[in-house]
Amino acid sequence: MSLIERVGAKPMSCGVIVTDGQKLLLGHATRTPRWDIPKGVAEPGEDFIAAACRELQEETGLVVAEAVLVPLGTYPYRRDKGLALFGWSLAALPDPKTLHCASQFAATDGNMLPEFDRFALFSCDEAVRRVGKNMAEILARISLDPLCGASK
Numbered sequence: 001m002s003l004i005e006r007v008g009a010k011p012m013s014c015g016v017i018v019t020d021g022q023k024l025l026l027g028h029a030t031r032t033p034r035w036d037i038p039k040g041v042a043e044p045g046e047d048f049i050a051a052a053c054r055e056l057q058e059e060t061g062l063v064v065a066e067a068v069l070v071p072l073g074t075y076p077y078r079r080d081k082g083l084a085l086f087g088w089s090l091a092a093l094p095d096p097k098t099l100h101c102a103s104q105f106a107a108t109d110g111n112m113l114p115e116f117d118r119f120a121l122f123s124c125d126e127a128v129r130r131v132g133k134n135m136a137e138i139l140a141r142i143s144l145d146p147l148c149g150a151s152k
Helices: 048-060 124-130 133-141 145-151
Strands: 012-019 023-029 039-041 070-078 081-089 104-106 112-114 116-123
Touching: 012 048, 012 070, 023 048, 023 124, 039 048, 048 081, 048 116, 070 133, 081 133, 112 116, 116 124, 124 133
Parallel strands: 012 081
Antiparallel strands: 012 023, 012 039, 023 116, 070 081, 104 112
């Protein structure tokens, strides 16, 4: 199955693993202990790869061309949605302090907060320990070797 096709009626979260082969870029999910990759749900009719590019830009400010992303597969993610993953290998990762999340959510008090409140770089193993359970299971099942090299 192509990573640019929608799968049935189940929503798909689409994300990008950003790496230099040694470290992964993660965002800290606001008001939680969890870190995550930039990702979000594909809009109706939107290709997975286009959704991944859009979510990356919305959640980090980074812009990537679809042609440079490496398809990593689609996976069961949660009961109500799947996950389409793509990889982006860079010679040098951006300074996390320069990234900005434009995606927001309404907190219980009504205030609008960014989905990510900060960014950091982690080894592949450390990243797996910092993400949520479902993401950790996926990252542990897939081979990150093409993206992370010797850090695994």
